Amino acid sequence: MAASDQVDPGAGGADGGEQVDDELFARYQHAWTVGDADAIADMMTPDALYEASFGPEPWGERFVGREAIRAAVRAQQASTTHRGGHTYGERFVVGNHGFSAWTSESSDPNGNPTIVHGFDMYEFRDGLVSKKIAYRKARG
DSSP, X not given: OOGGGSOOTTTTOOOSXXXXXXXXXXXXXXXXXXXOHHHHHHTEEEEEEEEEEEEEXXXXXXXXXXXXXXXXXXXXXXXXXXXXXXXEEEXXXXXXXXXXXXXXXXXXXXXXXXXXXXXXXXXXXXTEXXXXXXXXXOXX
């Protein structure tokens, strides 16, 4: 596996001693729920990493930096037809990391319902989100 195929779990991260602001965590997830690209990007560090749960690479698709993330979220919103809802489950925090399951509901262009379950891992630094790595269940 090439080095570019891997994420250094310590890259750009805090030492684990930083406290996660649960209000920020909740506001950040709400911004994803409503698809607010500006709020999402504004709550992330300038060098933030977002790995979408889909894309051409083993990690999905990777976006680095606020502007790349803002553009990615806008593109995701534009390509999703008939979005029914995106809801998060309970949030968990360990050190400077957060975790949460989610459910996303939409329908395809033919009106067929789609429900996807997923899980996000977060890293926080300097009172902001520095990483969001998303995973989803794949249907076979």
